[in-house]
Amino acid sequence: MSTLVILAHPDLEHSRVNKRWRQALLEHPAEITVHELYEEYHNWEIDVAKEQGLLEAHDLIIFQFPLYWYSYPPLLKKWLDDVFTHGWAYGSNGTRLRGKKLGIAVSIGDKKENYLPAGSVSFTVDEVITPFKASAIHVGAIALPYFAVFGASFQASDEEIEQSAAEYVAYIRRHRLPTPSPAQ
Numbered sequence: 160m161s162t163l164v165i166l167a168h169p170d171l172e173h174s175r176v177n178k179r180w181r182q183a184l185l186e187h188p189a190e191i192t193v194h195e196l197y198e199e200y201h202n203w204e205i206d207v208a209k210e211q212g213l214l215e216a217h218d219l220i221i222f223q224f225p226l227y228w229y230s231y232p233p234l235l236k237k238w239l240d241d242v243f244t245h246g247w248a249y250g251s252n253g254t255r256l257r258g259k260k261l262g263i264a265v266s267i268g269d270k271k272e273n274y275l276p277a278g279s280v281s282f283t284v285d286e287v288i289t290p291f292k293a294s295a296i297h298v299g300a301i302a303l304p305y306f307a308v309f310g311a312s313f314q315a316s317d318e319e320i321e322q323s324a325a326e327y328v329a330y331i332r333r334h335r336l337p338t339p340s341p342a343q
Protein backbone atom coordinates (compact mmCIF):
# COMPACT_ATOMS: atom_id res chain seq x y z
CA MET A 160 0.00 0.00 0.00
CA SER A 161 1.35 3.42 -0.90
CA THR A 162 1.96 6.21 1.59
CA LEU A 163 -0.19 9.33 1.38
CA VAL A 164 1.60 12.66 1.76
CA ILE A 165 -0.70 15.63 2.33
CA LEU A 166 1.41 18.59 1.22
CA ALA A 167 0.35 22.07 2.31
CA HIS A 168 2.57 24.93 1.13
CA PRO A 169 0.96 28.23 0.06
CA ASP A 170 3.84 29.25 -2.19
CA LEU A 171 5.61 26.16 -3.41
CA GLU A 172 7.11 28.00 -6.36
CA HIS A 173 9.34 30.04 -4.03
CA SER A 174 10.03 27.18 -1.62
CA ARG A 175 13.49 25.63 -1.18
CA VAL A 176 12.77 22.76 1.17
CA ASN A 177 9.24 21.58 0.48
CA LYS A 178 9.73 21.87 -3.27
CA ARG A 179 12.83 19.68 -3.11
CA TRP A 180 11.09 17.21 -0.80
CA ARG A 181 8.14 17.06 -3.21
CA GLN A 182 10.50 16.30 -6.08
CA ALA A 183 12.10 13.46 -4.09
CA LEU A 184 8.70 11.96 -3.29
CA LEU A 185 7.56 12.12 -6.92
CA GLU A 186 10.47 9.87 -7.88
CA HIS A 187 8.64 7.01 -6.11
CA PRO A 188 5.12 7.06 -7.57
CA ALA A 189 4.46 3.39 -6.79
CA GLU A 190 5.25 3.94 -3.12
CA ILE A 191 4.14 7.48 -2.40
CA THR A 192 1.05 9.48 -3.37
CA VAL A 193 1.52 13.25 -3.05
CA HIS A 194 -1.67 15.22 -2.51
CA GLU A 195 -1.11 18.98 -2.79
CA LEU A 196 -3.81 20.90 -0.96
CA TYR A 197 -3.03 24.39 -2.28
CA GLU A 198 -2.96 22.99 -5.83
CA GLU A 199 -6.17 20.99 -5.40
CA TYR A 200 -8.21 23.62 -3.59
CA HIS A 201 -7.64 27.10 -5.04
CA ASN A 202 -11.13 27.98 -3.80
CA TRP A 203 -10.59 26.41 -0.34
CA GLU A 204 -13.76 24.33 -0.75
CA ILE A 205 -12.61 20.94 0.48
CA ASP A 206 -14.23 17.87 -1.07
CA VAL A 207 -14.69 16.07 2.25
CA ALA A 208 -15.88 12.74 0.80
CA LYS A 209 -12.89 12.62 -1.55
CA GLU A 210 -10.42 13.44 1.21
CA GLN A 211 -11.93 10.91 3.58
CA GLY A 212 -11.77 8.28 0.83
CA LEU A 213 -8.08 9.03 0.28
CA LEU A 214 -7.35 8.69 3.99
CA GLU A 215 -9.29 5.43 4.22
CA ALA A 216 -7.20 3.99 1.39
CA HIS A 217 -3.88 4.60 3.19
CA ASP A 218 -2.43 3.36 6.47
CA LEU A 219 0.56 5.71 6.61
CA ILE A 220 -0.27 9.39 6.19
CA ILE A 221 2.30 12.18 6.38
CA PHE A 222 1.45 15.86 6.71
CA GLN A 223 4.17 17.92 5.02
CA PHE A 224 4.28 21.69 5.51
CA PRO A 225 6.46 24.68 6.44
CA LEU A 226 6.09 25.80 10.07
CA TYR A 227 4.10 29.06 10.10
CA TRP A 228 3.64 30.77 13.45
CA TYR A 229 4.44 27.50 15.22
CA SER A 230 1.55 25.86 13.44
CA TYR A 231 0.17 24.61 10.12
CA PRO A 232 -0.45 26.82 7.08
CA PRO A 233 -4.14 27.80 7.20
CA LEU A 234 -5.48 25.55 4.44
CA LEU A 235 -4.19 22.48 6.29
CA LYS A 236 -5.97 23.66 9.45
CA LYS A 237 -9.20 24.10 7.46
CA TRP A 238 -8.69 20.70 5.87
CA LEU A 239 -8.41 19.11 9.33
CA ASP A 240 -11.50 20.95 10.58
CA ASP A 241 -13.52 19.86 7.53
CA VAL A 242 -12.25 16.28 7.05
CA PHE A 243 -11.86 14.94 10.61
CA THR A 244 -15.61 14.87 11.23
CA HIS A 245 -17.70 13.51 14.07
CA GLY A 246 -19.00 10.05 13.22
CA TRP A 247 -16.09 9.50 10.84
CA ALA A 248 -12.89 10.39 12.70
CA TYR A 249 -14.18 10.53 16.27
CA GLY A 250 -17.30 9.89 18.33
CA SER A 251 -18.74 6.44 19.01
CA ASN A 252 -18.99 5.53 15.31
CA GLY A 253 -16.01 7.57 14.18
CA THR A 254 -13.38 4.92 13.85
CA ARG A 255 -11.98 5.38 10.33
CA LEU A 256 -8.54 6.63 11.35
CA ARG A 257 -8.10 4.17 14.18
CA GLY A 258 -4.71 2.43 14.07
CA LYS A 259 -3.41 4.47 11.12
CA LYS A 260 0.05 5.98 11.42
CA LEU A 261 0.17 9.78 11.13
CA GLY A 262 3.47 11.62 10.67
CA ILE A 263 4.68 15.16 10.20
CA ALA A 264 7.40 16.36 7.84
CA VAL A 265 8.02 19.98 8.64
CA SER A 266 10.47 22.60 7.45
CA ILE A 267 11.41 24.95 10.26
CA GLY A 268 12.81 28.39 9.54
CA ASP A 269 14.73 28.85 12.77
CA LYS A 270 17.84 27.03 13.99
CA LYS A 271 17.68 23.75 15.91
CA GLU A 272 19.38 25.17 19.03
CA ASN A 273 16.62 27.75 19.39
CA TYR A 274 13.99 25.00 19.79
CA LEU A 275 15.00 24.29 23.39
CA PRO A 276 13.61 25.49 26.74
CA ALA A 277 16.67 27.77 27.05
CA GLY A 278 16.62 28.78 23.38
CA SER A 279 14.95 31.83 21.86
CA VAL A 280 11.79 29.84 20.97
CA SER A 281 11.54 28.45 24.55
CA PHE A 282 9.86 25.24 23.37
CA THR A 283 10.96 22.03 21.74
CA VAL A 284 9.48 20.93 18.42
CA ASP A 285 7.73 18.11 20.27
CA GLU A 286 6.01 20.73 22.41
CA VAL A 287 5.15 22.88 19.39
CA ILE A 288 3.46 19.95 17.63
CA THR A 289 1.36 18.97 20.66
CA PRO A 290 -1.93 19.83 18.84
CA PHE A 291 -1.02 17.33 16.12
CA LYS A 292 -0.20 14.62 18.65
CA ALA A 293 -3.37 15.28 20.67
CA SER A 294 -5.43 15.14 17.46
CA ALA A 295 -3.89 11.79 16.52
CA ILE A 296 -4.73 10.42 19.96
CA HIS A 297 -8.26 11.82 19.70
CA VAL A 298 -8.93 9.84 16.50
CA GLY A 299 -7.22 6.67 17.72
CA ALA A 300 -4.27 7.00 15.34
CA ILE A 301 -0.58 6.56 16.08
CA ALA A 302 1.45 9.79 16.04
CA LEU A 303 4.88 9.07 14.58
CA PRO A 304 8.03 10.96 15.56
CA TYR A 305 8.32 14.07 13.40
CA PHE A 306 10.75 14.55 10.53
CA ALA A 307 12.19 18.07 10.27
CA VAL A 308 14.81 20.24 8.70
CA PHE A 309 15.91 23.30 10.66
CA GLY A 310 17.30 26.60 9.43
CA ALA A 311 15.02 26.33 6.44
CA SER A 312 14.70 30.11 6.04
CA PHE A 313 18.38 30.96 5.53
CA GLN A 314 20.97 28.76 7.20
CA ALA A 315 20.38 25.35 5.59
CA SER A 316 22.77 24.83 2.69
CA ASP A 317 21.75 23.29 -0.63
CA GLU A 318 23.69 20.17 0.41
CA GLU A 319 21.77 19.91 3.68
CA ILE A 320 18.46 20.25 1.88
CA GLU A 321 19.56 17.68 -0.67
CA GLN A 322 20.49 15.27 2.12
CA SER A 323 17.23 15.93 3.97
CA ALA A 324 15.27 14.93 0.85
CA ALA A 325 16.92 11.48 0.86
CA GLU A 326 16.39 11.19 4.62
CA TYR A 327 12.73 12.08 4.19
CA VAL A 328 12.17 9.20 1.75
CA ALA A 329 13.99 6.90 4.21
CA TYR A 330 11.76 8.18 7.05
CA ILE A 331 8.67 7.20 5.04
CA ARG A 332 10.08 3.78 4.18
CA ARG A 333 11.05 3.12 7.79
CA HIS A 334 7.55 3.83 9.04
CA ARG A 335 5.85 1.83 6.34
CA LEU A 336 7.20 -1.30 7.96
CA PRO A 337 4.75 -2.97 10.34
CA THR A 338 5.02 -1.76 13.93
CA PRO A 339 6.77 -4.55 15.88
CA SER A 340 4.43 -6.30 18.31
CA PRO A 341 5.34 -5.99 21.98
CA ALA A 342 7.61 -8.74 23.34
CA GLN A 343 5.62 -11.70 24.67
Ligand SMILES: Cc1cc2nc3c(=O)[nH]c(=O)nc-3n(C[C@H](O)[C@H](O)[C@H](O)COP(=O)(O)O)c2cc1C
Nearest residue numbers: 174175176177225226227228229266267268269311
Ligand atom coordinates in the same frame (compact mmCIF):
# COMPACT_ATOMS: atom_id res chain seq x y z
C1 LIG B 1 4.03 33.34 7.62
C2 LIG B 1 5.27 32.68 8.08
C3 LIG B 1 5.39 32.25 9.39
C4 LIG B 1 6.54 31.60 9.82
N1 LIG B 1 6.61 31.14 11.10
C5 LIG B 1 7.71 30.48 11.53
C6 LIG B 1 7.77 29.98 12.86
O1 LIG B 1 6.84 30.10 13.65
N2 LIG B 1 8.92 29.34 13.24
C7 LIG B 1 9.98 29.14 12.40
O2 LIG B 1 10.97 28.55 12.81
N3 LIG B 1 9.92 29.58 11.10
C8 LIG B 1 8.81 30.24 10.66
N4 LIG B 1 8.74 30.68 9.37
C9 LIG B 1 9.79 30.30 8.41
C10 LIG B 1 9.33 29.07 7.61
O3 LIG B 1 9.15 27.94 8.45
C11 LIG B 1 10.31 28.76 6.48
O4 LIG B 1 10.29 29.88 5.61
C12 LIG B 1 9.95 27.52 5.73
O5 LIG B 1 10.00 26.39 6.56
C13 LIG B 1 10.90 27.32 4.55
O6 LIG B 1 10.45 26.21 3.81
P1 LIG B 1 10.29 26.32 2.22
O7 LIG B 1 11.66 26.56 1.66
O8 LIG B 1 9.71 25.02 1.78
O9 LIG B 1 9.34 27.47 1.96
C14 LIG B 1 7.61 31.36 8.92
C15 LIG B 1 7.50 31.82 7.60
C16 LIG B 1 6.36 32.46 7.17
C17 LIG B 1 6.26 32.93 5.75
